[in-house]
Amino acid sequence: MKVAIYCRVSTLEQKEKGYSIDEQQRKLKSFCDINDWTVYNTYIDPGFSGGNLDRPAFKEMINDMDKFDLVLVYKLDRMTRNVRDLLDTLDKFEKNDVAFRSATEVYDTTNAMGRLFVTLVGAMAEWERTTITERTTMGRRAAAKKGIPVSRVPFFYDKRDGKLYPNEYKEVIDFAVNEVIKGTSVRKITNQLNHSQYKPPSGKLWYKNMILSALKSPIARGHSVYEDILVENTHEPVISNEDYNIIQQRISDRTNSKTIKHPAIFKTKIVCPNCNSRLTMGTSKHKLKNGTEWYAKYYFCDKCKFDKNVTGINIKEDEVEKVFVDYLSKLDLESYKVNVEEKKNGSIIDIDKIMNQRKKYHELYAMDMMQEEELFTFIKETDVLIAQYEKQKDDKLDVTTELDKVKNIKNIITDTWENLNVLEKQEFINLSVKNIYVTYVRGKRGRTPNSINIDDITFY
Numbered sequence: 001m002k003v004a005i006y007c008r009v010s011t012l013e014q015k016e017k018g019y020s021i022d023e024q025q026r027k028l029k030s031f032c033d034i035n036d037w038t039v040y041n042t043y044i045d046p047g048f049s050g051g052n053l054d055r056p057a058f059k060e061m062i063n064d065m066d067k068f069d070l071v072l073v074y075k076l077d078r079m080t081r082n083v084r085d086l087l088d089t090l091d092k093f094e095k096n097d098v099a100f101r102s103a104t105e106v107y108d109t110t111n112a113m114g115r116l117f118v119t120l121v122g123a124m125a126e127w128e129r130t131t132i133t134e135r136t137t138m139g140r141r142a143a144a145k146k147g148i149p150v151s152r153v154p155f156f157y158d159k160r161d162g163k164l165y166p167n168e169y170k171e172v173i174d175f176a177v178n179e180v181i182k183g184t185s186v187r188k189i190t191n192q193l194n195h196s197q198y199k200p201p202s203g204k205l206w207y208k209n210m211i212l213s214a215l216k217s218p219i220a221r222g223h224s225v226y227e228d229i230l231v232e233n234t235h236e237p238v239i240s241n242e243d244y245n246i247i248q249q250r251i252s253d254r255t256n257s258k259t260i261k262h263p264a265i266f267k268t269k270i271v272c273p274n275c276n277s278r279l280t281m282g283t284s285k286h287k288l289k290n291g292t293e294w295y296a297k298y299y300f301c302d303k304c305k306f307d308k309n310v311t312g313i314n315i316k317e318d319e320v321e322k323v324f325v326d327y328l329s330k331l332d333l334e335s336y337k338v339n340v341e342e343k344k345n346g347s348i349i350d351i352d353k354i355m356n357q358r359k360k361y362h363e364l365y366a367m368d369m370m371q372e373e374e375l376f377t378f379i380k381e382t383d384v385l386i387a388q389y390e391k392q393k394d395d396k397l398d399v400t401t402e403l404d405k406v407k408n409i410k411n412i413i414t415d416t417w418e419n420l421n422v423l424e425k426q427e428f429i430n431l432s433v434k435n436i437y438v439t440y441v442r443g444k445r446g447r448t449p450n451s452i453n454i455d456d457i458t459f460y
């Protein structure tokens with residue numbers, strides 16, 4: 001049984017009760033030792049209240065849920081003081097086959113009594129939750145029907161005494177409306193705003209979506225909306241109905257002319273050698289003399305394209321494809337196998353020896369021949385080794401399946417790649433390849449194209 005220990009103490013509790021993290025941790029570790037459980041990890045949130053779940057170690061634990069079998073706390077209220085959060089969390093645990101236990105109370109989801117208890121608590125909270133939402137939704141709907149604004153107030157209005165009044169951002173809306181009617185794209189308008197004296201209502205920049213949703217908003221035309229309720233003419237509009245109709249036309253004209261979707265075969269697979277984010281595909285339109293259009297497709301890094309300190313990446317998709325197929329067809333499965341094994345094995349951990357040592361230390365501690373601190377340092381060290389050992393065990397099983405998988409992929413690529421169309425290629429890569437690690441090779445102007453060397457590929 002692999003256990004995640006969770007400890008929390010709020011600042012106030014620390015001060016008032018001298019309730020310490022160390023103490024919780026110590027007791028829980030012994031609790032695990034008595035039960036012969038392995039501590040997978042200890043998650044500690046010092047100085048956080050139990051009123052919500054916004055705590056770093058707690059979140060980390062939820063993320064790690066597939067790595068342990070049981071969550072152990074000293075008392076239930078260490079995990080949360082909020083019944084709803086408790087239920088949500090227990091639900092998550094259950095879905096992931098993780099049991100939950102409090103060392104000092106009966107909330108033990110590994111037995112029937114504990115489960116019954118949790119279910120009862122759950123039913124009560126559920127009832128409480130639904131009545132509250134029913135009440136609030138009904139209240140809001142009633143208000144909405146009367147034309148009282150209950151939705152979020154758009155940035156170009158202020159709310160005073162339950163009514164909306166246009167504010168100084170009306171100018172921005174006027175500007176955007178005029179530009180769109182002239183045929184300017186929303187992207188360009190956003191850009192113009194970012195270079196204008198108009199500061200965005202929040203943050204540092206204007207975003208395309210802020211403008212676009214303002215232009216489409218029924219609230220801007222003086223109506224109130226809430227869910228399916230629309231009450232017309234409840235406040236002063238900032239966009240007239242005539243303008244709105246033209247805007248709609250302009251926006252749909254633009255989007256219709258831009259619907260060409262370009263599949264990217266290696267979408268989100270190539271790791272940028274500079275910043276580790278994924279390369280994005282870009283296209284540029286070209287026209288042949290006879291009038292036919294074609295698109296050049298290339299990969300680049302969206303994140304470091306503006307970074308002056310790194311070489312900008314720009315590789316044609318054909319080139320990536322060529323290198324990729326070449327890499328796989330030349331991949332020597334024998335040496336690949338050796339590589340995988342080396343990567344995975346490292347040194348072998350002698351688990352029996354560790355467990356025996358642990359037992360011995362406990363005996364020494366029980367006989368008062370060893371300091372508590374020493375014992376816990378030792379347990380901490382061996383916990384790390386035990387976790388490594390567990391991982392090694394898993395990895396060993398993997399080598400053979402990993403090899404079969406790669407062999408399969410290699411065969412498919414060498415035999416059928418040429419016959420696949422772009423979408424099929426994209427789907428195949430999407431399903432079989434996890435990461436492509438590369439080194440960028442800059443081409444020589446006019447002679448060789450920009451390219452990559454593949455350093456490693458990981459597969460699903």
Ligand SMILES: [Zn+2]
Pocket residue numbers: 272273274275276277301302303304305
């Ligand atoms: Zn990058």
